[in-house]
Amino acid sequence: MAAEGGGKEMNEIKTQFTTREGVYKLLTHSEYSRPNRVPFNSQGSNPVKVSFVNVNDQSGNGDRICFNVGRELYFYIYKGVRKVNILSLPVCPWLLFQAADLSKPIDKRIYKGTQPTCHDFNPLTATAESVSLLVGFSAGQVQLIDPIKKETSKLFNEERLIDKSRVTCVRWVPGSESLFLVAHSTGSLYLYNVEHTCGTTPPHYQLLKQGDGYAVHTCKSKSARNPLLRWTVGEGALNEFAFSPDGKFLACASQDGFLRVFGFDAAELHGTMKSYFGGLLCVCWSPDGRYIVAGGEDDLVTVWSFSDCRVIARGHGHKSWVSVVAFDHCTTSVEDSDPPAEFSGSDEEFHEQIHFGGGRDRANSSQSRLSKRNSTDGRPVSVTYRFGSVGQDTQLCLWDLTEDILFPHLPLSSGSSGTPANSLPAPLPRSNSLPHSSGPAGGSIIDSAFIATGVSKFATLSLHDARKERHEKDHKRNHSMGHISSKSSDRLNQLSSAARTAKADAAKTLGTLLCPRMEEIPLLEPLVCKKIAHERLTVLIFLEDCLVTACQEGFICTWARPGKVVSLS
Known part of the structure; x- marks a missing residue:
């Protein structure tokens, strides 16, 4: 069992929890697992992961779910929480709990010799007749499948010539139907094009x-082949990466404890942050792209400001490693402080007022509206970001990031006014405009014109044209860099030496902007911290009507939001 100790009440598995907006309830009929519902023996297996996609089915139930358990991969219609109007009476919106029929998956695959570790749908190509699903594996391969058509799939890095980890x-890649990124436990990150082959010789x-x-390296080849680019990031595994809501920036959480944020197209380092100790395992962006939250082996959640490139808060509630962090766009609110307003859950009125989380256009339009409102009427804007986290302690924590944390008016500690290296920057300005990379990026390495030309020449990416509107920790530390030329080998040896030096100096980051001391920044307490599983938690996804969690036993649970469950009595 992942979590032990404490009294009976602490070890009791919760089926509901209460926040200021109401009660979240576990929907037992919407539980997904292997068809026999037998708990999976998780020893030595890769973490259970869940991916969602909407196929715009005319039936009104277009949600599809994919999850992996051990060597198995499942694809189902996701019923979750559905609102049905009984007798067309507007005063009687019942929620019907349609039990998932686990005996009839749309697709089921069992792999031999390797296990699926992660997966991702392409929302741009998803239809009721076809979806594009990428699946990564424990032996380093990446498969592109269509679980609806069940046609012959494409396999990348099939011979493991690119990376064996x-x-x-x-x-x-956001806005692209053909480009995708793959991270490995070597710390390498590869850019692929589904239209290109991988070649029969090591790149x-x-x-x-x-x-x-x-x-960042390009692949030397007379003809277009995969990978288009290879990034080597930090030392040890690159545990997770996440694109910003506008798709322009990439946040990487690495086993060396560093969060690194890059401008994706130009491959420029925008800023960094260091964990309090241990590796970073997970990372996510706020719906407006202004803040990043990371979690890891220090049992903390750390909030990082994109515009100021600094840690602004830490949250302590978990008793073990934090495996997933995620923002809740439905309870993240921005409102005028006069007159006061109260938004909760995923009410339609809330979505009409703010449009966080619905995509690039919605986030940008919300920010533009707020900027205009704040600059014209001068009234302060009240901001609350909600995010959640799950960990190996089997607990779900919910956190609120409020304006007293985001916009401090006074320094927290006189000790933070020492040497410049240990001092905290000025408080965050009350700016509602989206941040730009012209700020204190701390890593403008090479002229962006060169990188743009190089990417265009070597990779034929056309990333700008492609943009449209709109883990578990690895305990091994492999450094297999593949087969490279002698000149590149010399450069990589220099980089490896630099990485070792950086590791030796990591302890020196404590008390600096990279890693402030605990007393130098606010410490958040969770709004909710509940034990919801017997095994370590590996999934947390916020949807409009519910939130979804999963544990290593292979049970995927749906929690209905407040007001989404109506008692028939």
Whole structure:
């Protein structure tokens, strides 16, 4: 069992919990698992992961769910919480709990010799007849499948010539139907194009750009082939990465304890942060792209300001490693302080007032409206960000990030006014405009014109044109960099030496902007901290009507939001 100790009440598995907006309830009929519902023996297995996609089905139930358990991969219709109007009476919106029929998956796959570790749908290509699903594996391969058509799939890194280590994270590049990123436990990050092959010989690389703790290489080839680019980031595994809501920036959480944020197209380092200790395992962006939350082996959640490139708060509530962090766009609120307003859950009125989390256009339009409102009427804006976290302690924590944390007026500690290296910057300005990379990026390495030209020449990415409107920790530390040319090998040896030096100096970051001391920044307490599973938690996803969690036993649970469950009595 993942969590032990404490009294009977502490070890009791909760089926509901209360926040200021109401009661969240576990929907037992909406539980997904292996068809026999037998708990999975999780020893030595990769973490259970869950991915969602909406296929715009005319039936009104277009949600689809994919999850992996051990060597198995399942694809189902996701019923979750559905609102049905009984007898067309507006005063009687009942919620019907349609039990998931686990005996009839749309697709089920069992793999031999390797295990699925992560997966991601492409929302741009999803239809009721076809979806594009990327699946990463423990042996380093990446598979592109269509679980609806069940046609012959494409396999990348099939011969493991690119990277032999476990795939830790895979994501489609936002706005692209063909480009995707793959992270490995070597610390390497590869950019692929589904239209290109991987070649039959090990790739040779040419250094394109390097900076503090990272380097970017192109693949030397007379014809287009995968990978288009290879990033080497930090030391040890790259545990997770996440794109900003506008798709322009990439946040990487690494086993060396560093959060690194890059401008994706230009491959420029925007800013960094260091964990209090241990590796970072997970990372996520706020719906407006202004803040990043990371969690890891220090049992903390750390909030980092994108515009100021600094840690602004830490949250302590978990008793073990934090495995997933995620923002809740439905309870993140921005409102005028006069007159006061109260938003909760996922009410339609709330979505009409703010449009966080609905995509690039919605986030930008919300920010633009707030900027205009704040500059024209001069009234202060009240801000509350809600995010959640789950960990190996089997607990779910919910956190509120409020304006007293975001916009402090006075320094927290006189000790923070020492040497410049240990001092905290000025309080965050009350600006509602989206941040730009022209701020204190701390890592403008090479002229952006060069990188843009290089990417266009070597990778034929057309990333700007492609943009449209709109883990578990690895305990091993492999440094297999593949087969490279002698010149690139020399450069990589230099980078490896620099990485070792950086590791030796990591302890010196405590008390600096990279890693403030505990007393130098606010310490958040969770609004809710409940034990909700017997095994370590590996998934937390916020949806409009519910939130979804999963544990290593292979049970995927749906928690209905307040007001979404109506008693029939």
